[in-house]
Amino acid sequence: MQQANIPDTAExxxxxxxxxxIGDKWTILIAMQLETGPKRFSALQRGVEGISQRMLAxxxxxxxxxxxxxxxxxxxxxxxxxxxxxxxxxEMVVPVRALGTWVTNNLNRIENARRAFDxxxx
Numbered sequence: 001m002q003q004a005n006i007p008d009t010a011e012x013x014x015x016x017x018x019x020x021x022i023g024d025k026w027t028i029l030i031a032m033q034l035e036t037g038p039k040r041f042s043a044l045q046r047g048v049e050g051i052s053q054r055m056l057a058x059x060x061x062x063x064x065x066x067x068x069x070x071x072x073x074x075x076x077x078x079x080x081x082x083x084x085x086x087x088x089x090x091e092m093v094v095p096v097r098a099l100g101t102w103v104t105n106n107l108n109r110i111e112n113a114r115r116a117f118d119x120x121x122x
């Protein structure tokens with residue numbers, strides 16, 4: 001997408017909000033967990049190191065709102081809740097995984113650039 005395709009700030013807001021959701025640290029980690037199949041809340045919390053119960057709930061709600069995750073409640077006692085990627089969420093994982101691969105392939109170059117910058121910034 002070229003900047004010329006977005007003529008004013010009002011049109012940038014929805015794009016910025018969607019990119020903020022997708023680029024969020026927790027979104028990426030949750031999506032990678034769900035890529036292998038549906039999971040219950042507790043399994044997601046165990047699989048995403050460092051996420052609090054509150055942050056997981058908030059992120060899942062945002063992902064559900066954006067159409068990236070589907071929440072299914074099963075009528076058991078107590079009720080069982082499962083989360084899964086929607087088709088849209090599965091499509092999102094493709095470029096996110098590609099970006100992760102690019103970072104992995106270039107991590108040494110990034111770290112070298114950081115060291116060089118830090119050495120001259122002092």
